[in-house]
Amino acid sequence: MTPAARCQAAIEVLDRVTTGIAAEQALTNWARGARFAGSKDRAAVRDHVYTVIRCQRSCAAHGGGEAGRALILGLLRAEGADPADVFTGEGYGPEPLTDAELSAGRTPDSAEAMDMPDWLLPRLKASLPEVEPTALALRERAPVFLRVNRLRGTVDVAQESLLAEGIATQPHALSPSALEVTEGARRVHLSRAYAEGLVELQDAASQAVVDQLPLRAGMRVLDYCAGGGGKALAMAARLSGPVEAHDADPRRMSDLPKRAERAGAQIARIDRPGGLYDLILCDAPCSGSGAWRRSPEGKWALTEARLQELQDIQLGILREASAYLTTDGHLAYVTCSILSDENDTVIDRFLADRPDWRVADRRQFLPVEGGDGFFLALMSADA
Template identity: 60%
Template sequence: MTPAARVQAAAEVLDRIAAGTPAEQALLGWSRASRFAGSKDRAAVRDHVFDVMRRWRSTAASGGGESGRARMLGLLRQQGTDPDTLFTGQGHAPKPLGDAERAAGRVPEGAEALDLPDWLWSDWQASLGAEAAATAEQLRHRAPVFLRINTLRATQAAAIAALSADGIATRPAPLADTALEVIEGARKVARSKAFTDGLVELQDAASQAVVAALPLAPGQRVLDYCAGGGGKALAMASRLSGLVEAHDANPARMSDLPARAIRAGAEIAITQEPRGPYDLVLCDVPCSGSGSWRRAPEGKWRLTADGLAELTAIQGRILDTVAPLVARGGTLAYATCSMLATENGARVAAFLAGHPGWSLARERQFLPSDGGDGFYVACLTAPD
């Protein structure tokens, strides 16, 4: 495919997304219908689609419309690319621009320019203060790719060397001593020997820093209550060199965890009915995902005020549910991949107000400016 044909394909995928098709489903549908497209073509179309999704509002303003074609036009204008070099109508390229399209488009303003919904902007400012605009701007760009060194299998030096042998260049990331940033060859990771042999896992640096902040010690009984795919459970098992129990309200989310644990040499036990007491319970609760909108930008535009309120209610219920599972003097670790105060500090404050004797031992808000995704963690201590 030519660069112009990739732009046309991305515009068509964006139209399907705008009509309500989930992004991954829309991309998969295009890929299956486009057998002529090679791996580089699929990667390029995907990059175009996600670049626009990170800038859904501003590309519509810059391009003068809400169609996939207009948004791709807006993206090219924002990137400083002359649209006439791609909108040629030749082969599978987009048709040439008309006079109306050339005249359309404007400079986006306010929350639109920062690619946030208007309804969220005041909460965003209240949550992030002086960092609000800069953080929103960072979410308009692609996220770095990070790996976690599995210390059950490799040292930092061994992991870096193994990845290098696979054509993947990395460097240590400062947020966590297990974190590596991929600076070349990111698309090779999943097929690399270093990955398949369990030396490394894909995991954001801030997510690793959350686990590093937990008061873990060998011999503890530990539960990952909202395990999902199990990334944090695996990281905790690596730190403990011992067993971690994993639970999720939707067990299907953990379907790959046993195989991942075998690959990593980690001891994970999946439990449907956790029975305390546990020395530490981690609740990485369902949330807005605002800290990871660089990676999953669709969530930014699917979220509503009512949806956010429902999430905070769920978060509160989870904390109430797991509190009795924590041993006397033990730790309940509350985590989100959110940067919104209503999901973070406000939930912790509400829990403490309703549970006398509990105390806040530590909390930390990670922002993209720290070098990873946006994450929050609070360690709450149970009464003795």
């Protein structure tokens, strides 16, 4: 496919997305009908689509509209490319621009340039020391990070193994186990290091959260909202011991046994907690605002009503999980959110009727640090 044909394909996918179809589904549907498209073509179309979704408001301003054609026009203008080189009507490319399209578009205003919904900006201002750096960071493509599994080897061994297969990495300051992939990211899943459990795909800030937990050998540890099990695996690697994994929807943990076997980790999936635990991790459902680089549709789908609903869910999870904690244990509340509504506000509500509880540690990781946005509050009854 020519660059112009890739843009036309992205236009068609974006038109489907604007009707309410999820981007992944729209891309899959397009790929099934585009057997002429090679892997590089599919990757390029995907990149166009997700770049536009991350920067939807600014692309719409630059392009003068919200249809796929205007959004790609806006993207080209934002990147300093000449749209006339793409909108030629040749080689399966987009039809030439009309006079109306040529005259449409403008420089985004300050809110549009940050690519955030208007209703969310006041909440971000209340949550962050500076909104603009974080908002702009969330417009960028997320780096690919790996966690080196200490149960299988060292950082040096992992880097050497990956480099032998054309995958270049560099350590990242957020965590001693984190490697940022600088070349060959799409080959990670096919690498020997991945197949043998030496590395796992995991964001650097997610790793940093686990680094902050007061884990020690012999503790009884529960991942109460385990999901796919990334943090459970990281905790098991730090402990060199067992971790119990629970989720309200056990189907989310369906791949965890295979992942644990590959990693050499001791993970026990449980239907419901039993007894008391020394440390309970609650990686609660949230807006995902700290990870909108990876899942940008969430930025535009979030509503005030849903945000309030999430706060109630998060508070309920903390109340449930705290019942399984030993008297001298730690309850770790984690979100991948940058909104204080889901972080400090939820903690304050939880502690309001627990005067003997205290926050032992609190940390907000932001995308400007390189990883996703994460929040951690470590609580105990005897801090």
